[in-house]
Amino acid sequence: MSASSARPSGANDTGLPLADDLMTGAEAIAKFMFGDATDTNKRRVYHAADKLGLPTFRIGATxxxxxxxxxxxxxxxEQQGSAA
Incomplete structure (x- = not known):
C-alpha cells in the first residue's frame, strides 16, 4: 500500500483533512494569522499575498x-530574519 493510499480521503501530506487545512477568504486567513478579521487585518493579508510572497491561491475570485x-x-x- 503506498503512502498516499494510506491517507484518509481528502487529507494532505500532514494527514490533516483538507477541509481542516483550507482557509477560504481573506477574513479566514486574517483570523488565523492575526486573531481577528478587522478591515486592517484583511488588507494586511492582501498586501502580504501581493507583495511579500504569502502563499495563497484563488478559487474563482476568492x-x-x-x-x-x-x-x-x-x-x-523567522529563519531568514534571525539569519540577517
Missing amino acids: LCARRTTILTWIAKQ
Whole structure:
C-alpha cells in the first residue's frame, strides 16, 4: 500500500483533512494569522499575498490558503530574519 493510499480521503501530506487545512477568504486567513478579521487585518493579508510572497491561491475570485503552508512560510520568514 503506498503512502498516499494510506491517507484518509481528502487529507494532505500532514494527514490533516483538507477541509481542516483550507482557509477560504481573506477574513479566514486574517483570523488565523492575526486573531481577528478587522478591515486592517484583511488588507494586511492582501498586501502580504501581493507583495511579500504569502502563499495563497484563488478559487474563482476568492483568496485561499492552507494553514500548513502558511505556518511553513512563517517559519521560513523567522529563519531568514534571525539569519540577517
